[in-house]
Amino acid sequence: MGPDAESDDRVAALLRDRLRAADEEIKTPPGLWENIRAADAPPRRTVIGPRLRLGWAVAAAAVLVCTVALGSWWLVRPAADAPPARPARFDVPVTVFNAEGPCRPLRTLECALRLAKDPYAEYAAPGNAAGRVWHGDRLSAACVVTSGTMVEDESGITSTRWYLVRTPAGVEGWLPGVRTRNTTELRTCSASEARPT
Template identity: 70%
Template structure:
């Protein structure tokens, strides 16, 4: 599947900058996972799934040069994590923008194969 054997995945907790949305699992408060960290985050054809504040996802790897994303509090980042888990009913796989977590644990860099896999989705 293009993923390299390496250090185990790191568990991340999804963070929503909008305090009013943190307890809600509504569509309005969902945060998107992208298919490709280099394409527009808000584009409907780049949507891989949804996660909500507090969801725990497994980060396989990270890219540091993805599309710049700004959250509702003004925090910006080009970091994107390739994650699985979370979701409302079925776990989802996709790219989580760095602004959607407050990670403090080292995550390995994605290989070219892992990054290309996302671009084919």
């Protein structure tokens, strides 16, 4: 073995000794194993602060208000494709009928029958009067509403039918079905006609 080989062996042995000494001096930092175990555990839930919760509540309320406003607008918006309202044609004759026999020949206020402004309101309500008619009057009808307020006449007959009529004097109103004995077929009123004016 030559001098170079001996020198290399000595250097290697010296390095081994130094590495062993350095390895013995290295100590595990305190808390290292606890930190490693904690990193393997599932993360804890973070608590949402009160300010963030308030922000979410305000955002949710704003979305709710916008939704309600948009829905309301959609329900009451004017229909762009709705056909224009056509004037009602009063071309079907109907005759007024009073169930009270003693009133039939009289044209007094006590024997007058009411034409209503609104077929869906209470018939006898103070603000629901469009005009007066009497037994035997001939009126012109335009259409009929079949689901108006139920009215009962003096003989006990009831009906939810209401006729949109015009008197010879030009007064328009709604005649309850119990106030006529109509036998002529009439068309159903459109939504625009059925609304009180």
